[in-house]
Amino acid sequence: MGAIDWLLEGDPAIRWQVLRDLTDGSPGAVAAERARVEHEGWGARLLALEDPDGLWAGGACFPAGYTGDEPGQPWTATMHTLQTLQLLGLDPESSAARRAIAGIAEHGRWEHAGQRYFDGEVEPCINGRTIEAGAYFGVDVAPLVDRVLGERLADGGWNCEVENGSVRSSFDTTIDVLDGLLAFERATGGSAALREARRGGEEYLLERHLFRRLSTGEVAEPRYLELAFPYYWQYDVLRGLDYLRGAGAEPDPRMAEAVEHVRSRRQPDGRWLLDRVPTGRVHFDLEEGVGRPSRWNTLRALRVLAWWDASSAHD
Structure with a gap:
């Protein structure tokens, strides 16, 4: 079985994106498959x-009663679930989405200091993801956008560690904010200031070839070369490349090493x-588990490589 056929045997959330990004699926077929996310598979289970x-x-950000005494970080609270539903492609106009967003806007409060959910809190990594979800689901998050534009x-x-004294950016926080700014720009048209900030954030990644330290050229974090899903707040090169593809960026020679790393991970x-x-x-x-074939990584890698290979700008 070819990779595309295998992807098309997956969840509706995978299938509609394959039809849109990797095949000649008609707009009607894409829309019909996407509508199934609300009622079938992963989307229905989360809802x-x-x-x-x-x-x-x-x-x-954290489930009720969370005490911090468990491995890692729990990913079951509203922020992470809303991001997942967005990645699945839940229609923001669907009745389930409208109901959820209304409830979150009314009842959601950040653990930091009780701020209203779509007002955001103090960390740009959280606020970037809140902007992304708000823009995608039709909430006015313009004040939060203004805040993060002023925090570059x-x-x-x-970097979400600015409040603790950091003066250098991070890959993780930067990609969270970039995803948010791109979603807001798509939803509203954005502004010159937003586009300038987004280009500056992209340049931060490009100067580092998407995974290296600017100072030494060494790999900044080994996990940046690991292809993860879901990624939540965490960066890796496939997430960075898929953002650049979605943003309509022109392929740049500084992306080449990351692209070839992703290509090298393709199995026989x-x-x-x-x-x-x-x-x-x-x-x-x-x-199905770490070390197993991943439909999410396969989908995203194939569309990144199709974007890259279709252009000769990197020659």
Whole structure:
């Protein structure tokens, strides 16, 4: 079985994106498959776990009663579930999405200091993801966008450790903010200031060839070369490349090493494996396990390579 056929045997969340990004599927076929996310598979399972007040697991970033005494970080609370539903492609106009967003807007409060959910809190990594979800699901998050635009560091990116004294950006926080700014730009048209900030954040990644330290050229973090899903707040080269593809960036020679790393991870059968899953409690697994063939990584890698290979700008 070819990789595309294998992907098309997957969840509706995979199938509609394959039809859109990797085949000649008609807009009608794509829309029909996407509509199934609300009622079937992973999307329906996540929606069925929603609390009566619209939240998940009783919390914004952390589940109710979380004490920090478990491995990793739990991923069952509202923020991570909402991001997952967005990645699945839940239609923001669907009745389930409208109901959930209304409940979150009314009842969601950040654990940091009780801020209203779509007002955000203090960390740009959290606020970037909140902007992304808000923009995708039709919430006005313009004030939060203004906040993160004012928090960009001198090297072009962002870091959630600024409140603890950091003056250098991080890959993880920068990609969270970039995803948010791109979603907001798509939803509203954005502004010159937003586009300038987004380009600056992209340049931060490009100057580092998407995974290296600028100072030494060494690999900044080994996990940046591991292809993970879900990724939540964490960066890796496939996430970075898929963002650049989705942003319509022109292929740049500084992306080449990361692209070839992703290409090198392709298995003889044309599929990619799941290298890593962030440690912590989840509602249920979206893949068959680390070291097993990954539909999410295969989908994203194929569309990144199609984008890259279709252009001669990197020659």
